[in-house]
Amino acid sequence: MLTETVEEMAAGLFRDVTIPTIHIGMATCGLAAGARSILELVERELEKRGIEARIVPTGCIGMCHNEPLVDITMPGKYRVSYRNVKALIIPQIFDAHFVKGDFAKKYAICQIPIGGHSPYEGLPLMNETNFFKGQVKIVSSRCGLIDPSSIEDYIATNGYKALRKMLTSMTPEMVIEEMTKSGMRGRGGGGFYTGLKWKLTRQSPGDEKYVVCNADEGDPGAFMDRSILEGDPHSVLEGMLAAAYAIGNTKKGYIYCRAEYPLAIRRLRKAIDDAKEKNFLGDNILGTDFSFDITIKEGAGAYVCGEETALLASLMGERGMPWPKPPFPAQKGVWGKPTVINNVETLGNVGHIILGGGDWYASYGSEKTKGTKTFALTGSIKNSGLIEVPAGTPLRSIVFDIGGGMLEKKIPFKAAQLGGPSGGCIPASGLDTPVDFENVVAAGAIMGSGGIVIMDEASCIVDTAKFFLKFTQDESCGECTPCRVGSKIMLDILTRITEGQGQEGDLDELIRLSMYVKSNSLCGLGAAAPNPVLSTIRYFREEYEAHIRDKHCPGTVCANLIKYVVIEEDCTTCGLCEPVCPTGSVTWDKGEVAHINLETCIRCKACVDACKFRAII
Amino acid sequence: MANTEHGASIEINEEEIDQICEEFGNREGAVVQILQTIQEKYGYVPAEVLERVGEDLGIPHSKMFGVLTFYSQFYQEPRGKFILKVCVGTACHVRGAGLLVDKIKENLHIEAGENTEDMMFTLEPVACLGSCALAPMAMVNGNTFGKLSADKMLDLIHQYKEEASSDNQEAVPAS
Numbered sequence: 001m002l003t004e005t006v007e008e009m010a011a012g013l014f015r016d017v018t019i020p021t022i023h024i025g026m027a028t029c030g031l032a033a034g035a036r037s038i039l040e041l042v043e044r045e046l047e048k049r050g051i052e053a054r055i056v057p058t059g060c061i062g063m064c065h066n067e068p069l070v071d072i073t074m075p076g077k078y079r080v081s082y083r084n085v086k087a088l089i090i091p092q093i094f095d096a097h098f099v100k101g102d103f104a105k106k107y108a109i110c111q112i113p114i115g116g117h118s119p120y121e122g123l124p125l126m127n128e129t130n131f132f133k134g135q136v137k138i139v140s141s142r143c144g145l146i147d148p149s150s151i152e153d154y155i156a157t158n159g160y161k162a163l164r165k166m167l168t169s170m171t172p173e174m175v176i177e178e179m180t181k182s183g184m185r186g187r188g189g190g191g192f193y194t195g196l197k198w199k200l201t202r203q204s205p206g207d208e209k210y211v212v213c214n215a216d217e218g219d220p221g222a223f224m225d226r227s228i229l230e231g232d233p234h235s236v237l238e239g240m241l242a243a244a245y246a247i248g249n250t251k252k253g254y255i256y257c258r259a260e261y262p263l264a265i266r267r268l269r270k271a272i273d274d275a276k277e278k279n280f281l282g283d284n285i286l287g288t289d290f291s292f293d294i295t296i297k298e299g300a301g302a303y304v305c306g307e308e309t310a311l312l313a314s315l316m317g318e319r320g321m322p323w324p325k326p327p328f329p330a331q332k333g334v335w336g337k338p339t340v341i342n343n344v345e346t347l348g349n350v351g352h353i354i355l356g357g358g359d360w361y362a363s364y365g366s367e368k369t370k371g372t373k374t375f376a377l378t379g380s381i382k383n384s385g386l387i388e389v390p391a392g393t394p395l396r397s398i399v400f401d402i403g404g405g406m407l408e409k410k411i412p413f414k415a416a417q418l419g420g421p422s423g424g425c426i427p428a429s430g431l432d433t434p435v436d437f438e439n440v441v442a443a444g445a446i447m448g449s450g451g452i453v454i455m456d457e458a459s460c461i462v463d464t465a466k467f468f469l470k471f472t473q474d475e476s477c478g479e480c481t482p483c484r485v486g487s488k489i490m491l492d493i494l495t496r497i498t499e500g501q502g503q504e505g506d507l508d509e510l511i512r513l514s515m516y517v518k519s520n521s522l523c524g525l526g527a528a529a530p531n532p533v534l535s536t537i538r539y540f541r542e543e544y545e546a547h548i549r550d551k552h553c554p555g556t557v558c559a560n561l562i563k564y565v566v567i568e569e570d571c572t573t574c575g576l577c578e579p580v581c582p583t584g585s586v587t588w589d590k591g592e593v594a595h596i597n598l599e600t601c602i603r604c605k606a607c608v609d610a611c612k613f614r615a616i617i
Numbered sequence: 618m619a620n621t622e623h624g625a626s627i628e629i630n631e632e633e634i635d636q637i638c639e640e641f642g643n644r645e646g647a648v649v650q651i652l653q654t655i656q657e658k659y660g661y662v663p664a665e666v667l668e669r670v671g672e673d674l675g676i677p678h679s680k681m682f683g684v685l686t687f688y689s690q691f692y693q694e695p696r697g698k699f700i701l702k703v704c705v706g707t708a709c710h711v712r713g714a715g716l717l718v719d720k721i722k723e724n725l726h727i728e729a730g731e732n733t734e735d736m737m738f739t740l741e742p743v744a745c746l747g748s749c750a751l752a753p754m755a756m757v758n759g760n761t762f763g764k765l766s767a768d769k770m771l772d773l774i775h776q777y778k779e780e781a782s783s784d785n786q787e788a789v790p791a792s
Contacts, residue, residue, distance in 0.1 A: 029748045031760075031761050032761035032764075064749075067750070067751070067763075221706055221745060221749055222745070223745075223749060226747040259690055262759055297650070298653060300688035301688050317645055319684055335646075376749060378750060379707070379711050379749075467710055468707075471744060
């Protein structure tokens, strides 16, 4: 599947290209890794050698751990991907392609097939690498392949074909029918059936309706929507067009995007302008009587605005406070009118579903979660990045096949945190959990919007629970008491535990409060806030007890509970640890094993970092 | 005129404020966007301006203040030339973002949300910038930097300091 889509799409991109093409990953992750200076170096090198080539900035193909990525496509050949490109290796890559007519084996990861072009020998295809093997790319299929700021690239890869198909041969009911058949459920984490949502909004009486795209991706550790917005912005516009057409009486849509994503906003602006110019947006789209326009609204920094009713309040210029449902947005949304509100990833899938058919989409995935899901894979894992897999893929294969296993081979897997601040931790015993809406909930976490943070044995579960609770506590809007006060008391208890002041009965109190906050909060933020605490107590009770009873942090993270000691057998008596100690707590004499005075030690970890032999723990 | 905490003052043109409000049709629903436009212009939202916007839109000051303080990205005080947005999201937290924040605090003698005395830097820890694979990361005035360490962070601050001083020199006409 992966190869066919990519191959076909790439064929469209290279149809009339006769000169070499150099793709550079210029999404936020690429830029953070230094892609901008790589772009300049590539330009300079081309000029120096007098080579005529196209340089195409592209989005995120998912291999964030390999950024900066540079791909070279010679006319008629497959596209070769190079990883972690630095100034020094650019001339070597150029020599291989432009002088020897080959590729640079040492730095190449894989080759991306292009329909009608020929492969290189001795280099795995994209789908033969462990990272891509288990993936199925639908919504992220264009990310990293096309120039996201070029509407031509989008059109060359079947873009706006779904719009044309819809306007020429489908009634709004047929569009809803395809969405229903696809089994698509809201990818923002809610999991509500998209077809049903559109149907309900269509049935809501009203001569003025709205479509809103929720691009307020705020979960820490999640960047699926950012990758789609930066890598394939038009797909989101096309999804919104389909929603508008399906629900009827809709002339206007909004994209509510968080302000922390400046590049995504720039790409969206350009996409909207270009789509208007080509009449895919605006009045009488493609000569029909269907008109639709999209405005971008920038968030102003409030996590709760990812909750749909809070988002709508913010959109209307209010404080972003959620309102109790009903009324649902489908009945009363923006300006009191029926509104469809969908997440970026959900909308990005729509064009593919309309073109391929609902049945085709539903052929992927598990029984109750159809299709694919993107995940942001991060933390202590080797291949961190953006992946797209069929729903129901076991967690083990995500972590160990696609993710390549643990970042540090010697430190084993401890838990996977799914669903961000509303989610929970799944321990090693749950690695065979199929990742879809139902099974992840049964395992004590939520699939959420798709953030997966991998933790190893060197991390502390209590500290992680505290981290998430602090986050929700900071972001609680303060409207309802259970969330505002309840989360604060819970955070106080957790803070005490991590500082070595835990007491017997703390865990029971945490569970009692969790239940209270869960069942009495007004919106999803509060109702889910205790999840990270509950799931970690469920699976890692001993670790909490170690903190409370033994005043010991097994992950050596909680500073107050750490007792650094020098392992005599491993100490080479080199003395590197002695001068770095700011309080003079490390004593060492030539030829002697170092010693740490715990009375004066401030647990700054300087000696641990200084020791090259890992003799201080 | 609005006084900043350092005694410097910026000129506030009330007509300009009215014009911005008008561009958005003086609509109550556009208040977040209006404040964003104003902040882009002045770097923060001075108290007088907030009042003026309220008058223009017919919104009570209490409500205007409520909106302004609800969102973390509106500022009531002027901010430094370079905004050090250090990501403290999950992945960055796991990979030691706390150390970066501590190093900045120690080196620039500021707490989170504060400006350096010379108004050069503002420290702003933020939740997830969405480039978790390159954790820990930071964004300085829209430029992203990944795989940072405490030392690299200091180098970065140093670079920006140098950039600022060379900018100043260029601004001085050669005599």
